[in-house]
Amino acid sequence: MLVNPVRYGNLALLPGEHALxxxxxxxxxxxxxxxxxxxxxxxxxxxxxxxxxxxxxxYSDLYKKFGRSEQSYSSFLSGHTLLNYYRPFAPGSLSPLLERNAYVMPLLPRNVIHSITWRSCPVCVELAVSEHGFPYFRLEHQLPCATQCALHQCALTSGCLSCCRIWSSLERIGMPPLGKKCSKCGGELDELGTLAYSDSDVAWVHQMSLRLLSSDLPLFTHSRLQLAYQKWLGVDSKVGILNLRERAIVSDAQFELDNRFQDLLYRAFLRGDNSPSIKKRSSKLSVFHAAFSPDLFIPPVFHLLIIRMMFGDFESIPI
Ligand SMILES: [Zn+2]
Ligand SMILES: [Zn+2]
Known part of the structure; x- marks a missing residue:
């Protein structure tokens, strides 16, 4: 029989926990x-x-309830949402939207695997239960594409193979399962990391994602990044209008991006579009949009792949 034990003090927001x-x-x-x-x-x-x-x-309701007195709303969001990870890639400033509490979802999350699902690490869950009495969803496990716990090197679980294939709605899951089985039906959990492909480029993307989340990278903005892309291409910005020669340059760069990494890497990060009839790895993974569309909020992992291809590392971006 599955019982939900009542724990006193479960209504708290723990360090590193997702705000929701x-x-x-x-x-x-x-x-x-x-x-x-x-x-x-x-x-x-x-x-x-x-x-x-x-x-x-x-978020702002939870800030009023759980934010520490000395903590600004912005630092609350930085500590308990994926804001730090997304913010440098947002066109323009997000601040006015955050102040208005507007509902803001990053564009196209469905092109990127595991970008809208809840995930948890069984070892972190065990530790949280012994320390706090209940498990909780850690922020870094909710990073798009994350399939392994960086701390314990084990597969993240997301979904029950019997009753709830994908953990997309917190209303249904409640919190991570207490044990290694689904807390609703006792079924086997879906372990993501067991099928995950890894090489030095995959590891780099995961590492940079974690560093973005903890604001541990050189400060940059979307517009500065676009200038760096344009410089690398050798094509000046003309508000997205390119001549034939410039289009050929961008098309060559697109070909390079679609073939720069191992086949399995694209499948480790991107969803769909892998049919042979489509030349590009994903219809949305576009050098042109990343470099020349000033208003598009492109998934960070697209930028990470382009940065890896063009500059090798963050420190080498000419910004
Ligand atoms: Zn862990
Ligand atoms: Zn289940």
Missing amino acids: GPLGRQHFYSGYRRFSKSVADLTVDIDSFSPAALSRVA
Whole structure:
């Protein structure tokens, strides 16, 4: 029989926990069937809980409840959402949107694997249960493409092979399973890292994702990055209008990007579009858009692959 044990103090936001975590936990422990009822004291913003949202009313409600007195809203978001990871790649400043609590989701997350699903590490869960009495969703495991725990080198779990294939809605999961089986039906959990491909480029992307999250990289903005791409290509920005020679240069760079890495790397990060009829690895992985579309919020992993191809590392970007 599966029992939800009541733990005192479960309504807290732990260091490194995703901001929405307490809502799922509250629902899990509350006994209410309806999610809206169990979290009514915390927020009324209860639609589609994905870890990828950069801004939403629930975040500011949770900040009021759990933010430390000396902590600004922006540092709360940096510590408990994926904002740091996405922000440098956002066209323009996100600050006005964050201040308004506008609902902001990064564009095209579905082209990137594991970008809107909840994931957890079984070893982290065990440690959290012994330390806090309950497991919680750690922020770094929710990074797009993350399939392994960087701390324990083990596969992240996401989904139950029997009842809930993909953990996309926090309302259904509540919190990570306490053991190695699904807490709803007792079924086997889906282990992501066991099938994951790895090489030095894959490792670099994961490492840089973690460094972005902890703001441990040279400061840059989307517009400066676009200038660096244009410089590498040797094509000046003309608001997206290129002549024939420039188009040929971009097309060569696109070919290089689509063939720079091992086949399996593209499948480790990108979804779909791998049919032989399509020359590009993903219709959305585009050098042209990354370099010349000033208003497109492209998934960071696309930028990471382009940076790896053009400059090798962040430190070598001419910005
Ligand atoms: Zn772990
Ligand atoms: Zn299940």
